[in-house]
Amino acid sequence: MDALDLYMTVQADLTGRAQPRREVRHLHLEAAPLAVAVVQMASEPFAIWGALVGTDRTSPTLMVAPEPRNADIAFLAMGEFGKLLGDLIDRAADGPREHLQRRDGSEYTRCKTAPQLLVTNRAAVSLLERLGRRMRTAGYGGRIEVPEHVNRAGAHLGFYAEMALRPGSSLIVPATEALKRHWVTGQSAFENDHLASQLAWHDPELLEQIDHGVLGGMDPVNLSGGAAAERAETLPMGVLTDPDDDNGDLLAAVMQFNAKRDGRTDRRTVRRLGRGIGDLLRERALDAMWAALWVAYDRLASLPEGEHVEDRWTSDRSQFTKHADYVRGGGRMRSVDSARRAAMLLADWEDAQQELEHGEFLDDRLAQVGEIVAGRAICGTVTKVDREQFDLDKRGKPTKRRPRIVVQADGDFGLPLGTKLWWSERPSQTGALVEDLTVRGKRSRITLKVVAGVTGPLPEVGDQVMFSPYTREWHSQPYLPPDLPWTHVSADEPTDAGDLEEAKSLDEVLASEAVT
Amino acid sequence: MAGSLDQRLENLRAGFDTVRPNARTIAALRDNPGCASRRVLDAAGIDKAKLAERLGHEGQEGQSRFALQRGDRFEKDVKANAFAVAIDLLRRDGFDLDAVRLLLLRDLYPIDGTGDQDVMLAKRAEETRTAILDMARAKPDSYNLVDGGALEWDFGGAIARLETDGIAWRFKDQIRVVEIKSFPLVDGRADAGKVGATAWQGAVYIAAIQDLLEANGMSTDLVSTELILMLPRNTALVPTMLKVDVLRHVRTLRRLLAGQDSIDELVAKLPAGLDLDLDGLDEEQAKDRIAAVLKAIGTSYAPSCLESCALARYCRARAREAHDPRHLGVEVRGALAGVPTTERAARLAEGSARPRTEEKDTAKLLAGVHRVLVQEGLV
Numbered sequence: 001m002d003a004l005d006l007y008m009t010v011q012a013d014l015t016g017r018a019q020p021r022r023e024v025r026h027l028h029l030e031a032a033p034l035a036v037a038v039v040q041m042a043s044e045p046f047a048i049w050g051a052l053v054g055t056d057r058t059s060p061t062l063m064v065a066p067e068p069r070n071a072d073i074a075f076l077a078m079g080e081f082g083k084l085l086g087d088l089i090d091r092a093a094d095g096p097r098e099h100l101q102r103r104d105g106s107e108y109t110r111c112k113t114a115p116q117l118l119v120t121n122r123a124a125v126s127l128l129e130r131l132g133r134r135m136r137t138a139g140y141g142g143r144i145e146v147p148e149h150v151n152r153a154g155a156h157l158g159f160y161a162e163m164a165l166r167p168g169s170s171l172i173v174p175a176t177e178a179l180k181r182h183w184v185t186g187q188s189a190f191e192n193d194h195l196a197s198q199l200a201w202h203d204p205e206l207l208e209q210i211d212h213g214v215l216g217g218m219d220p221v222n223l224s225g226g227a228a229a230e231r232a233e234t235l236p237m238g239v240l241t242d243p244d245d246d247n248g249d250l251l252a253a254v255m256q257f258n259a260k261r262d263g264r265t266d267r268r269t270v271r272r273l274g275r276g277i278g279d280l281l282r283e284r285a286l287d288a289m290w291a292a293l294w295v296a297y298d299r300l301a302s303l304p305e306g307e308h309v310e311d312r313w314t315s316d317r318s319q320f321t322k323h324a325d326y327v328r329g330g331g332r333m334r335s336v337d338s339a340r341r342a343a344m345l346l347a348d349w350e351d352a353q354q355e356l357e358h359g360e361f362l363d364d365r366l367a368q369v370g371e372i373v374a375g376r377a378i379c380g381t382v383t384k385v386d387r388e389q390f391d392l393d394k395r396g397k398p399t400k401r402r403p404r405i406v407v408q409a410d411g412d413f414g415l416p417l418g419t420k421l422w423w424s425e426r427p428s429q430t431g432a433l434v435e436d437l438t439v440r441g442k443r444s445r446i447t448l449k450v451v452a453g454v455t456g457p458l459p460e461v462g463d464q465v466m467f468s469p470y471t472r473e474w475h476s477q478p479y480l481p482p483d484l485p486w487t488h489v490s491a492d493e494p495t496d497a498g499d500l501e502e503a504k505s506l507d508e509v510l511a512s513e514a515v516t
Numbered sequence: 517m518a519g520s521l522d523q524r525l526e527n528l529r530a531g532f533d534t535v536r537p538n539a540r541t542i543a544a545l546r547d548n549p550g551c552a553s554r555r556v557l558d559a560a561g562i563d564k565a566k567l568a569e570r571l572g573h574e575g576q577e578g579q580s581r582f583a584l585q586r587g588d589r590f591e592k593d594v595k596a597n598a599f600a601v602a603i604d605l606l607r608r609d610g611f612d613l614d615a616v617r618l619l620l621l622r623d624l625y626p627i628d629g630t631g632d633q634d635v636m637l638a639k640r641a642e643e644t645r646t647a648i649l650d651m652a653r654a655k656p657d658s659y660n661l662v663d664g665g666a667l668e669w670d671f672g673g674a675i676a677r678l679e680t681d682g683i684a685w686r687f688k689d690q691i692r693v694v695e696i697k698s699f700p701l702v703d704g705r706a707d708a709g710k711v712g713a714t715a716w717q718g719a720v721y722i723a724a725i726q727d728l729l730e731a732n733g734m735s736t737d738l739v740s741t742e743l744i745l746m747l748p749r750n751t752a753l754v755p756t757m758l759k760v761d762v763l764r765h766v767r768t769l770r771r772l773l774a775g776q777d778s779i780d781e782l783v784a785k786l787p788a789g790l791d792l793d794l795d796g797l798d799e800e801q802a803k804d805r806i807a808a809v810l811k812a813i814g815t816s817y818a819p820s821c822l823e824s825c826a827l828a829r830y831c832r833a834r835a836r837e838a839h840d841p842r843h844l845g846v847e848v849r850g851a852l853a854g855v856p857t858t859e860r861a862a863r864l865a866e867g868s869a870r871p872r873t874e875e876k877d878t879a880k881l882l883a884g885v886h887r888v889l890v891q892e893g894l895v
Contacts, residue, residue, distance in 0.1 A: 001851040007865060007885040009848050013839060013858040023894075043586035045700065046751040133702060134751040186836075188819035188845035226836045230829070246580035335703040365892055373884035410891075411884060 004370040005184055012186035016224030018201040022182045023366050025303035026359065028170035028313035032056065033116040033297070034088060037289035039281060040068070040127055040239050042246060046134045047074035049241075050281035052290045053084060060290055064281065066257045066274030072265035075146055078135055082153030088115045089156055093324040114171060114320035117160055118293055120195045120237055121176040125164045127239045128172075132157025136333060155333045159323045166349055168312045168356035171320060175296035182303060186225055195292045196232035199299070204228035206295050211235055211288040236285040237292060245284045253277045308359030315352070339488035361470040362427055368466065373411070377468035378421065378446055380409025382459045389449075403450040403458060405432065407465060412439050413446065421448065421467035428471055429453040521674055524783050525560040528809070530793035535563040536637065537676050542669060542769075543716030544824040549772045550816035552782050553809075554825055559674035559779045562792065565826035570794065570802050573829040575822075586753075590698040594746050594755050599661065602694070602746060605757045612688045614660060619647050622664030627679065640666035641677050644684075645728060651686040652729055652738045660686040667724040674779045682721045691739040693721045694746060701747045701756055711745070711760065718743035719765035726766070741766055786812050817842050818849075852878055 008019040037060075038051040047068035052060035061084065065077035097109040119125060135154030139146040163171040176195050185192055185201035192198045196214075199206045204220035207228060214231050215223070236242050241250060253276055260273050327333075337345065360367045361377075371377040384406035390398030415421075415434050423430040431452035438445045448467065450458065459465045537558050548554070557564055568574050594601050599616055606613060621643055625636040644665035650658035662684045669676050683694040695718050699710045722743070726736040741763040749756035790809060794802045810827075817831035817840070825831075835843035839858040842849050854874035855861045863869035864879040865886045871879035889895040 001847050003881045003885050006848065006851045007882055007889075009844055010852075010858045010861045010865070010882070013836075013841075013844060014862055042580040042583035043589075044582075130702070130751070186844065188843070189847075190819045190822065190845065230833075240580070243578040243580040243583075246582050247578060251581055365894060369885060369888045369892070369894070372888050373881060379888070410887065 002370040003373040004366060008184045009186065012184055012201065012225070014186075016186065016201075016226060017203075018183040018185045018198075018225065020182065021184050021366060022303070022360070023364050024306040025300055026168075026181060026306050026309060026356075026363070027173060027178055027300070028116070028305070028309050028316070029173075029297070029301055030113075030116040033118040033173065034085070035060070035118040035290065035293045035297075036124070036128070037120065037286050037293060038124060038127060038239060039236070039241055039285050039289075042240055042243075044068045044074070045127070046130050048077045048081060048131065050278060050286055051077070051081060052282070052286045053081060055088075057290075057294045062278050062282065062286075064274050064278040066270060066277040067254060067261075070265060071144055073270055075138065075144070075150065076265075076267055076270055078131060078153075079147060079150050081131075082135060082150045085115075085156055086149045086153045089324055090328070092320070093328060097321075109321065110314070110318050111321045111324070112317070114317045116170060117172040118297060119172065119174050120289055120293060121174050121193050122164075123193070123238045125161055125172060125174055128157050129161035132161060133335065137335070152327055155327045155331075156323075158333050159327075162345075163316070163319065166319070167353040168359070169316050169319070169352070170309075170313060171316050173300075175293055175300075178300055179296055182300070185229075187229060191229065191233075193238075194229075194233060195237045195296060196235050196288065197229040197237070199292065199295055200228035200232045201225035202299060206299075207232055209295055210291045214288075235288045235292075237289060241281070241285050245280075249280055250277070250284070253280055306359065306363035308355075308363050312355065312359065315355075339484055358427075358470045361468060362424060368468070371468060372466075375411065375413040375415065377466060377470075378407055378409055378413060378415075379466045380407045380444075380446070380464070382406070382461050382463045382465055383408050383445075385458055385461055387458070401454045403454055404435070405448045405450060405459065405465075407446045407448065407467070409444050409446065410442060412444055413437060419469070420451070421469055422471040423453075423459065424466040424468060424470075425459070426453060426456065427468075429456055430458070431471065432467065521780050521783070525556075525674060525779075528556070528783060528786065528791050529560050529562055530791040532792040532794070533563040533566045534561040535565070536633070536679060537561065537669075538678050539680055539682070539717040539720040540713075540824075542671075542678070542720045543713065545772055546716060546765075546768060547820045547824055548816060548818050549776065551821070551825075552777065552814040552816070553827070554815075555671060555776065556779060556782050556813050557827075559671035559676060561676065567792075567806055568826045568830055570799075571806055571827070571830045572803065573827070573833060575826055575829050587698040590748055590753050590755070591696045593753060594696050595663070601755050605746065605755060606687075606744075609757060609759075614686075614688065616661050616685075617657070617659045619643065619659035619662045620664060621662065621666070625664075637666050637677050637679060640664065640679070641668060648684055648691070648725060648728060649732055649734075651684070651691055652732075652734050654686070667721065667728075669720065669724055670727070670773075672773055672776055672778045678720070678724075680721050682718055684721070684725065690737075691725060692742070692744055693718050693725070693739070694744045696746045698748060698753075700750060701758055702750050706747060706758065711758070714745060715743060715760050715762045715765050716769075718745075718760070719762040719769055722762060723766045723769055782813055785814070819843065819845050854878060 005021055008021055012019045032055040034053065034055050035057070036051060036053050039049050040047060041049040048063060048065055049068045051063045053063060054060040063077045063080050065074045068074045092111050092113045092115055096112045098112060099107060099109055101107055119128070132154045135150050136158060138144065138150060138154070160172045163169045164174065176193050176198055179198055180189070180192055183202065185198055187197070187201065196207060196210050199210070204215065204223040204225070207214050208220065214235060215228065216231065218231070220228065257273050257277060261269055361371060368377060372379045382405060385403065387403045389402050389404050391400045391402050393399050415437065417434050417437065419434045420431055421434065423432070429452065430450065432448035432450045434446060435449040436447035541558050545555070565574070598618060603613060603616065621640045625639045627633050627636050644662055644667060647659045647662050651660060665680050665684055666677050667680060669678050681695060685692050685694055695714050697710070697714055699707055722739055722741055725739045729736050729738055741761060743760045743762045745758040745760060746755050747758055748754060786809065790812060792806065792809060794805060797805060815831050817828070817835045821828035821831060832843055841852045841855065841858055852861055855864065855878050860869060861878070861882060864871055864875060865882035867883055
């Protein structure tokens with residue numbers, strides 16, 4: 001565990017308030033992200049039951065599949081959601097682009113904007129992924145018919161769910177995770193997966209904005225984060241409604257809806273008869289989730305943006321452009337990655353992880369603390385700079401200039417001699433090897449041999465400096481053999497079976513069951 | 517203390533509400549093997565949710581009927597026409613099956629609140645025992661599939677009867693345990709957490725069958741440790757199967773149980789006269805009494821308890837009050853190894869307390885952070 005996180009967690013537990021683990025924001029925030037508060041029915045993990053969706057916090061669009069276990073009704077809501085998402089993506093893809101050139105001279109473009117999704121937590125990302133899986137393959141066998149934009153939106157959701165795994169990506173922001181990256185609370189990671197509960201540690205007063213009355217009249221000022229979180233936990237913040245609501249009003253409303261629609265699944269009937277269920281879902285879950293999303297957004301927006309965030313958002317826009325062009329050109333997504341794609345993806349994520357760590361470290365003094373304490377970065381005072389040092393050739397003649405810098409620092413360092421470190425003032429230019437390290441009591445004396453940027457500026461005696469392993473280097477693509485080795489060839493290539501699965505609908509059976 | 521263990525557990529319960537433990541209850545052991553209270557309460561069949569309610573920390577215990585409907589519907593599909601779908605899946609996977617002879621204990625002895633539930637469960641347990649032993653001996657014409665079985669589980673000296681979800685099925689050469697679950701297997705992958713939880717439940721069933729075989733002088737190899745899961749495939753409810761080897765889980769369960777104090781020793785920690793008899797006590801007195809029982813036996817809170825134990829919220833509140841690092845999660849607790857409270861951790865960080873030997877490493881780390889934060893003007 002990172003030493004800073006540990007320290008701050010202790011402070012959070014004692015003060016009853018969240019503590020910062022970062023000074024600046026390490027993710028990009030769009031001015032108007034597409035916020036999605038969504039719940040599923042406990043019996044149907046592959047459909048929207050209800051969702052509030054929109055880019056304007058004051059006027060979300062409500063989408064409801066009052067009986068999501070019926071495929072026709074489920075696809076009405078999924079189609080509506082798919083349309084909204086697809087339009088947003090088309091607008092970005094058809095909008096202005098940057099024209100760029102590759103090293104080999106070929107040209108390519110990058111969209112200037114990309115839609116950003118804001119959801120409550122990882123469970124919501126998983127639900128979107130499941131919806132995408134169903135929407136992508138729906139209708140391929142002809143058992144049900146769905147408009148093409150549904151298939152395309154399915155591919156978009158698959159893309160966004162995948163980008164949730166790419167380190168440093170801001171294309172989809174699960175609010176709980178984004179908050180966790182910037183603050184620590186006095187509760188466990190498991191409890192922090194509940195958005196309102198995590199926000200309770202930031203300020204119990206925020207809960208009043210999420211659900212008026214959830215504090216039950218307790219004074220938020222004197223309330224500890226833990227006590228406020230306990231109240232907040234009563235609000236559904238994942239993708240499921242409260243089981244007690246399910247067994248009470250919601251079950252009754254669904255039964256009534258099914259009785260009244262009498263087998264009909266047309267849009268008008270569903271909309272007219274399903275209104276009550278939509279209202280109930282809002283009142284019992286979606287309204288609070290929607291409010292919590294924007295409270296979290298405001299918390300994140302209150303931090304100034306880190307310098308390297310822009311670079312990562314550019315990379316996000318590139319990924320988005322590639323995806324949008326592929327899907328709009330008729331490309332389909334495989335449900336299971338080929339061995340080749342999986343290898344490429346992992347390599348890309350590893351690079352992205354390095355880039356993120358580099359950026360966070362260089363942008364953020366708090367991110368540096370843990371590294372310094374762990375002895376992975378040197379932070380101290382320059383006591384000597386000698387530019388007139390050279391490597392010698394066999395005959396003892398000086399060849400390359402190799403200046404030496406001596407740094408005095410507190411603490412000890414677990415750096416093997418020969419480790420390459422970068423000056424944090426010029427992290428991509430000035431690099432040095434650890435040549436000598438002596439520890440005297442609580443202080444260390446480190447001699448660095450400058451091997452990169454030797455003619456450029458160097459620190460001066462008396463300067464406070466930091467040298468760390470963080471830099472930006474070019475990472476190669478992995479070597480992949482032209483033919484897959486037999487270990488990576490699957491005997492039965494997976495097939496996309498969508499239509500067969502739609503052959504089963506639950507509602508006929510369940511609708512007839514009596515309410516107890 | 518006098519009397520048999522059962523008698524002493526009965527004394528502790530003192531008429532408090534009971535609840536039947538299930539395979540999930542036992543599998544929860546692996547989440548937090550250190551909690552003595554949970555083991556004793558489970559062994560005594562005490563309703564922890566009711567205790568939590570009396571303590572003023574009731575949690576959400578209910579299960580959504582929508583979720584139950586999905587499970588029921590899927591199970592019905594798999595079991596329809598004398599397990600036709602299940603047999604088909606197994607045959608396609610290469611299993612050589614005899615014609616099934618079903619023992620459907622759920623139908624024979626329903627536990628639905630109508631009859632005496634304990635009697636029903638006892639009957640089920642008896643039938644399960646006979647059927648599994650016959651199966652193991654490959655007695656001709658004996659049942660080769662038991663659904664709704666009840667098994668006996670040794671909680672460390674206290675025997676409890678459990679209703680199982682799993683199915684015991686004799687194939688040609690071995691007894692197999694089959695669990696039917698309604699979480700999906702999408703493109704060959706299922707939720708790791710859910711598969712894990714099911715694996716633990718299946719392991720409880722398999723371990724109990726092993727015990728039964730061993731007690732009757734038969735080889736434990738007669739039951740396979742490869743659990744068979746029947747799950748919906750992809751986005752609808754078309755069944756498919758997944759095999760999971762739970763040998764590791766069975767061993768871990770046994771090791772966890774063997775490493776524990778016996779229930780006998782734990783109950784012996786209770787002072788004479790301390791039990792859960794709450795008759796005539798007011799709210800506060802009842803709370804105090806329950807708290808005293810839990811304290812005497814001992815608890816060990818971890819955030820994962822929130823998922824599996826009704827008393828978790830009570831234990832969390834106490835851990836928070838005491839600034840016990842346990843409530844911050846295993847990672848923090850591990851990192852603060854040796855430091856009993858966060859208050860002490862803060863004092864070590866500021867250098868206002870001298871670290872004991874076991875605290876030195878942690879203290880150095882925390883003091884390091886404090887020093888750098890001060891140096892950089894961040895606090």
